[in-house]
Amino acid sequence: MVMIEVRIKAELENVTDFQPVDIEHTWNFRVECSSCRVLSKKVDKMVMSGGRDTANMVIKCHFCKREGSLDIAEGPFPYTADDSGAMATILIVDCRGLDLKEFEPRGGWRATGTESKALFDDVDLGEMEWYDYDEEAAVPVSVKDIKCEFVVSKKKDVKKNKSKSKDADVDKSKDAGKDAGKDASKKA
Structure with missing residues (x-):
């Protein structure tokens, strides 16, 4: 694992x-x-074949026919104002037979105003950046210059989440997430 x-x-x-x-x-x-290095197609949450376990994402490689899975082990963790401009872990996943290549945040995110504590529940990062205005504090707000990396976890006691994300989605588009994928790297 x-x-x-x-x-x-x-x-x-x-x-x-x-x-x-x-x-x-x-x-x-x-x-x-991770066996034949072929990129996967879009998949939804499925039951792993031949067992009782479930994973957030299970795929069968269309080339070598091997099965791989991705399961959320810990998180998600908030990215805070103190983290701004630095790499910080937002999720820990158990990867078996798969290598993560790119992450696309897309929609479904939230942020909290630092001055007013206003909640922004409509943060959509489909364009890899988001801009709004905090009317209570009378200041502009934004999330931009998003980069991603994948690092082998050094945590010893990673526990599986009991409540899991709905599913993991994989995009088969070659251009999808090209901005996010530019800085994505797998460090072993």
Whole structure:
């Protein structure tokens, strides 16, 4: 079992606690079969074949026919104003037979105003950036310059989440997440 930390770096302006709106968030990853290196197609949550376990994402490689899975082990964790401009872990996943290649935040995120504590529940990062205005504090707010990396977790006691995200979504588009994928790297 290989635990991978999904880490992001972003510039937060006048907001903190950037995180999914709820635990039923759809995570968007582009993955590669660790056996034959073929990129996967879009999949939904499925039951692992031949067993009782479930995973947030299970795929069967269309080339080598091997099965791989991704399961959320810990998180999501909020990305705070203190983290702004630095890499921080937002999720830990158990990857078996898959390598994470890209992460696309897309929609379904929230942030909290640093001055007013106003809640922004409609943060859509489909364009890899988000801008708004905090009327209570009379300041602009934003999440921008998002980068992602995948790092093998050094945590010893990673426990599986009891409440899991709704599913993980994999995009088969070659251009999907090209901005997020530019800085994505797998460190072993």
